[in-house]
Amino acid sequence: MGKQIGIIGAGSWGIALAYVLTTNGHDVTIWSRSQSTVDKLKSYHGNEDKLPGVKLPESVEYTCDMEKAVSGKDMIVVVVPSAHMRETVKLFAPYIDPDGEQIIVNCSKGIEEDTLMVMSDVILDVIPGSNVCVLSGPSHAEEVGKALPTTIVVGAFDKDVARTVQNVFMNGAFRVYTSPDMxxxxxxxxxxxxxxxxxxxxxxxxxxxxxxxxxxxxxxxxxxxxxxxxxxxxxxxxxxxxxxxxxxxxxxxxxxxxxxxxxxxxxxxxxxxxxxxxxxxxxxxxxxxxxxxxxxxxxxxxxxxxxxxxxxxxxxxxxxxxxxxxxxxxxxxxxxxx
The missing domain is CATH 1.10.1040.10 (N-(1-d-carboxylethyl)-l-norvaline Dehydrogenase; domain 2)
Structure with missing residues (x-):
């Protein structure tokens, strides 16, 4: 059964992951902070500037309304530059379910300069107790968007969370391993x-x-x-x-x-x-x-x-x-x- 997934960030990696997720039968909503970007995404069914040639199904929704992208979703996939992680998490924090059922998947790579926190810790700092994991590995968006073989790892504190993310993302061209070492x-x-x-x-x-x-x-x-x-x-x-x-x-x-x-x-x-x-x-x-x-x-x-x-x-x-x-x-x- 397909999941309801919100992707926060419409750059090349966000679009590539949307391609994987829609291929796997999930319903995807992509958020961008810019209405003009959203308009371009809708027109092209993807990001023509950042990931040309990768077209997403017409079922994908695009929005700059954070509530629409996050509220009620099973999984939130965060794909924003590390320098903008904290401010972006603050924008979607009010719409995260307080019961902690939603899984937040960090797909951004970096260290926050002021605090020296890794990105999953930044998310936890803004939304304490949230259900955070990390997806990372050798995975250029240009190849993922062409369904070229890619292998990646999901790290989580909880084994069941890691396995859930593994099942959601994994397919014949996108292999996902699990790890406890976030x-x-x-x-x-x-x-x-x-x-x-x-x-x-x-x-x-x-x-x-x-x-x-x-x-x-x-x-x-x-x-x-x-x-x-x-x-x-x-x-x-x-x-x-x-x-x-x-x-x-x-x-x-x-x-x-x-x-x-x-x-x-x-x-x-x-x-x-x-x-x-x-x-x-x-x-x-x-x-x-x-x-x-x-x-x-x-x-x-x-x-x-x-x-x-x-x-x-x-x-x-x-x-x-x-x-x-x-x-x-x-x-x-x-x-x-x-």
């Missing part, structure tokens, strides 16, 4: 964008495949160190929302973080790069928060440190490369002993 999933999702910026910078600067492989490998080590210090599980960072999401974000030209990094590696400022990519580059927003978390938990994150200095202090990529390559000699994995 925090690890969220940390991996946010930090991989920062590492992808670094990988893009390496591409833009012409450093070659060896350097990129090293950045990905040492990047997952940094993500794991911080995630575990915060309470995440090591296994999560070797899974879909860790190494899986990192690989696809560092390797694909669908990745806005990688594309922005390429432009920065070619000498542009982060603002110029964001303007050219014309989409939200989450790694820029997560970089400062990641560095603050590294200091708070006393975790060594040299790649994240150098990315911050390039983005916000005007450091040249070649100088950052020199710093990374000439760091003190050390063993690769301190848990191994002779």
């Amino acid at each position: 925090l690890g999933i969220e940390i991996g999702a946010a930090l991989k964008n920062v590492i992808a910026l670094a990988a893009g910078m390496a591409d833009g600067y012409g450093l070659g495949d060896n350097a990129k492989a090293a950045l990905i490998t040492r990047g997952i080590a940094e993500m794991s160190r911080l995630g575990m210090a915060m309470g995440g599980k090591l296994e999560t960072f070797s899974g879909l929302s860790g190494i899986g999401d990192l690989i696809v974000t560092c390797a694909s030209m669908h990745s806005r973080n990688r594309r922005a990094g390429i432009l920065i590696g070619q000498g542009k400022s982060y603002q110029e790069a964001m303007d050219e990519v014309k989409m939200v580059v989450e790694g820029v927003y997560s970089a400062k928060a990641a560095l603050q978390l590294a200091k708070k938990y006393e975790v060594d994150m040299p790649i994240v440190q150098e990315v911050n200095e390039i983005l916000f202090e005007g450091k040249k990529p070649e100088d950052a490369l020199k710093e990374l390559m000439e760091r003190d000699k050390r063993i690769e994995n301190s848990s191994l002993e002779w």
Whole structure:
């Protein structure tokens, strides 16, 4: 039996998830804050600017009325930029059922700069006791909207919630695993964008495949160190929302973080790069928060440190490369002993 689902956010990922959900027989209402955007969505049956070629069924409703998008729905899928998460949750909070039956699925990746909260914690901060979970993994909207094979993970505090979301989203082209490690999933999702910026910078600067492989490998080590210090599980960072999401974000030209990094590696400022990519580059927003978390938990994150200095202090990529390559000699994995 199909569910009533409200999707909060009408960008490329929101539309791609609407495609998955309508394919699975669910009734979908998509919210956007702009009436002009809603009008375009209705006319095109999708988002022609952000995800061209993906058409949704005529049964999909579009609205800028938050009450219509949320009230009475079985599931609320939140797909907004991390910088706008708190304000958006405040808009729909009054329409969430107080009995806690509605499931809120966070599909946004990032860390709130002021509070250093992951997105599911932001939702819980605004709506205490709400039924929150997170859906994440290597999943470019451009491929999901074409029904290309994609595998992802849902993390939840409650096993039954995770299984419900798994059943709602899963189909022959969209495989969903479950996990109890919500925090690890969220940390991996946010930090991989920062590492992808670094990988893009390496591409833009012409450093070659060896350097990129090293950045990905040492990047997952940094993500794991911080995630575990915060309470995440090591296994999560070797899974879909860790190494899986990192690989696809560092390797694909669908990745806005990688594309922005390429432009920065070619000498542009982060603002110029964001303007050219014309989409939200989450790694820029997560970089400062990641560095603050590294200091708070006393975790060594040299790649994240150098990315911050390039983005916000005007450091040249070649100088950052020199710093990374000439760091003190050390063993690769301190848990191994002779």
